[in-house]
Amino acid sequence: MRKLELALGERSYSILIGPRLLADGDAISSCLDSRRAVIVSNETVAPLYLERLAAPLRERGVSLVSIILPDGELHKNAETLGRIYDTLMAERCDRTTTLIALGGGVIGDLAGYAAATYQRGIPFIQVPTTLLSQVDSSVGGKTGINHPRGKNMIGAFWQPRLVLADTDTLATLPPRELSAGLAEVIKYGIIRDEPFFRWLEDHMDNLVAREAEALSYAIERSCANKAEVVAGDERETARDGGRALLNLGHTFGHAIEAGLGYGQWLHGEAVAAGTVMAAELSRRLGWLSATDLERIRQLLARAGLPISGPALGAARYLDLMGHDKKVLAGRLRLVLPKGIGTAVTWGEVPEAEIRAAIDACCHG
């Protein structure tokens, strides 16, 4: 088992990574405020892993309720959130009840947001079961739901008490979702960890083959990168750099997800295509060599990811990007790589260049 600490003062917490963690009830049991917990999961994950998580907790005297939601980004909305609240109220859960998210990013975001807002905040534990959520969304405290007009527009920062990433759960992950997770893994290499990027170039085949040791290393290194960034900028208030750098490819990616309708492309797929757009833009600005752009495209493609976006037209992209949270005072701020291993946020990119980069990376 690998263990990382996210250093956030009194909100610090551990991230445990490794096989057979679900069945170890002690880690979770020891951080509950009372002997009550509610597990939030979905119809895909619950049949596979709910009992593996629940049994050792019940053995330790924890009284459990479970809420099984429909699967998918389409359900990350106010209505599904209301179902969680309704159950918490009906079960008379109080402020000592811990909410446990068992699932991917959608479940983590939904349950985390419910935990942040039920009775103005109750304890929360993340048990991510997808690669994407293990390397990204379960760490850092961002929670939220989608608004019909925009993704993650309603939310809160709410740190978990514990993150428990059981690598065994990746065995049942559909290939597209494994690839989607790798998009965020590759991102860390591009924005701040050039040696990791090279390690990924050497080991991408091992990751796609789901070799346990390679996956564990990639998850740990990704979480370590994320933990460092989050510890330096918990609430994404740094004007330049900081947490915002984690959004490489996300502004373009959100436009793809929103433009096609949530649920058509996976988040990681949209981020991959968006990352290529950002890299293409960097190349046009003279910040990234054609060679490094090609290395990024190659690595994403080897991970099974799309490296061009849907042909929505540049105007539609720009319109959808205007609703992204990275817009400040009406101006688009983009995360752009400067070589491999460094990135910046930049709000002065000429619109013509953004259009040209989109056009260059979209194919009908």
Add this chain to the structure above:
Amino acid sequence: MRKLELALGERSYSILIGPRLLADGDAISSCLDSRRAVIVSNETVAPLYLERLAAPLRERGVSLVSIILPDGELHKNAETLGRIYDTLMAERCDRTTTLIALGGGVIGDLAGYAAATYQRGIPFIQVPTTLLSQVDSSVGGKTGINHPRGKNMIGAFWQPRLVLADTDTLATLPPRELSAGLAEVIKYGIIRDEPFFRWLEDHMDNLVAREAEALSYAIERSCANKAEVVAGDERETARDGGRALLNLGHTFGHAIEAGLGYGQWLHGEAVAAGTVMAAELSRRLGWLSATDLERIRQLLARAGLPISGPALGAARYLDLMGHDKKVLAGRLRLVLPKGIGTAVTWGEVPEAEIRAAIDACCHG
């Protein structure tokens, strides 16, 4: 103008109290992150005060949007919250947009919660226009909405940048609402400020007559008490005492509000009757003399407040109280006065005593 500081580190803010503050655009203008703000108000307050607040801001180059909601506690729900989000999205508000609440506690709670959660948090300013919100809900950062099964069950802690309490707005307040505000004013005297309680005994007639100087003093003293409590326990995590003491009368009061259906009794009216129940319980426990119980009843009655609750029956009260946030791990914790000027939280009160206190203070 009177000025108080709420000391919360980087979340510290000023509370300004006095006449003619709405028309002074500088205080608000100087704490905006951009030249955009959204004013949330209701159909009662907006015709009276919106323009008085908006004109000096527009003169200072602030671009304003207003959201006018229906008036009343009945509308403090997810649906009305959705209307605020919808407007923020439609207007493409970003993280630099400031939300300004102009109204009473319902508007402050709703707008504050929208500010806490829109894009995971945007700047917020409170402009309370009722006595209750000026002395209580606008200070301290509690925001939220009601769930069909319980009041304030969904919410967040989100501190404003500024609280601007213009005492001129009290001129148009209905008498019942003035009384409701006085319930919370009297509360500060009971739980932590015996000299203030005596001052209130001497000046209640001046307050009910809305004499400006008396009102200003009562608001300042109330806010100073609240600011001290909040600064010591921002998120209500102190197990005993701390912020929880501000809930004197609230657990019983919530039962009254929920039992009759929200909107029948005003919050402050329910708190007043609940305060008498708590005081009666203290008397039964030997913590409060019959004389002091009578002083409390007298002062509340002189403020125009009910001093007995509706006859819902003790069983129904207890059931409704079980859904209150002050319940920890299934146990009812009550705030109880120990004499006048001190109070404690207590989770070991025998249920029979609670029933007896309720029965003694309810009349059909």
